[in-house]
Amino acid sequence: MTIDSHTEATEPVDLRAQLDARRATCPVDHDGLGTWTLLRHADVVAAATDPETFSSAAGSHRAIPNSLDGAEHAAYRAVVDRYLTDEAVAAQEEQCRAHAAAIVDALPRGRTISAITEIGTPFAVRTQATWLGWPAELEDALVAWMADNHAATRSGDRARTAAVAARFDDLVGSQVRARREAGADAPDDVTTRLMRETVYGRPLTDAEVVSILRNWTAGDLGSLAASLGIVIHRLANNPDRQDVTRERVARGEHAAIEAAIEEVLRIDDPFVANRRRTTRAVQVGGRTIPAGERVVLSWTSANRDPEVFGDPDAFRPEENAAANLVFGAGPHVCPGRALTLMELRVAVGELLARTERLLPADEPSVREAPPAGGWAQVPVVLA
Ligand code: HEM
Incomplete structure (x- = not known):
């Protein structure tokens, strides 16, 4: 069974429970079709930190910098x-x-609101658009795109996913083209500055700029919104933690708030997995993975490995920080970690500072169905 396979009626519907069960029985899991899933913390770290054996050029198209290896990366x-x-x-x-x-x-x-669609998504889109210098008019198109991308990914239909990806390149490409046409009059923002960067002594091409911007937005807007859903769910349903966090917000204890957020995301990781391809035969957990096979690094499973974390649901930010894999490991470790943690801290801080209480709504929260992690719906009430 792989992360991509369908959920059977008898299987648990929460990805975390599914992966906990798979790791216990088959920690290096082969689907018989050339895809291996690594579920143990030690195996995931070993693969992530050995890019010569586990190449990131695993997909069909070039993504900058995600799919590159070695000196080019x-x-x-x-x-x-x-x-x-x-x-x-x-x-x-x-x-x-x-x-x-x-x-x-x-x-x-005093009324039910959706933590993901009414807080997480608009916050992710507006802060990213402001950071990159994109106009407010683009925000609605980005929100609509995020919903379509989510649906296309879930459908498993490659043609649909490719069409949605092409639409994104159009959206971002329009920003790049406008700046190219404006020349010296282009606004002094992050997008323009990126367009003036050089590699190997020559300017980045427009296709390279779009690829970089795609990774900053396409993959990460959804992760940010999902992360806020997970953190807000925890605060609303855990009054003691909410009290502690309110005090920390009032005292401006930024590092403690960010450490707590990272630990909450370890327990319930929205960024489920990344892919690699083996460049040679390699032994993992007593099994031999041949050269040229697809390998899935399951961050969600590794982050819940009892060999490293004991009870995976126990909230222990200090003890677990060094082994936390929410932002990956090795040369591809997430460069957006500091930005993400700042954004989540600020969003949580404003939410708590501007409310007296954050409460769970009467209707229950709904988990995402595997292969996605986190929550599909987090209804809460602000008081
Ligand atoms: C909750 C939010 C986020 C999570 C959980 C997350 C997690 C990750 C992980 C696990 C990787 C490693 C991928 C691999 O090994 O193949 C990664 C890579 C990356 N992330 Fe993030 N990320 C988040 C947000 C962001 C943001 C906001 C940005 C940029 C604005 C960003 C930019 C990147 C880039 C460019 C890479 C590829 C790095 C490389 O290949 O060298 N991420 N991220």
């Missing part, structure tokens, strides 16, 4: 890293706070 990754330094992230904090405050203030009190 390092050259493009250096460009990406320049936009996600601690200073670059700090410079975005005020705009993130302003968007979060406006979103929370506009929400009704």
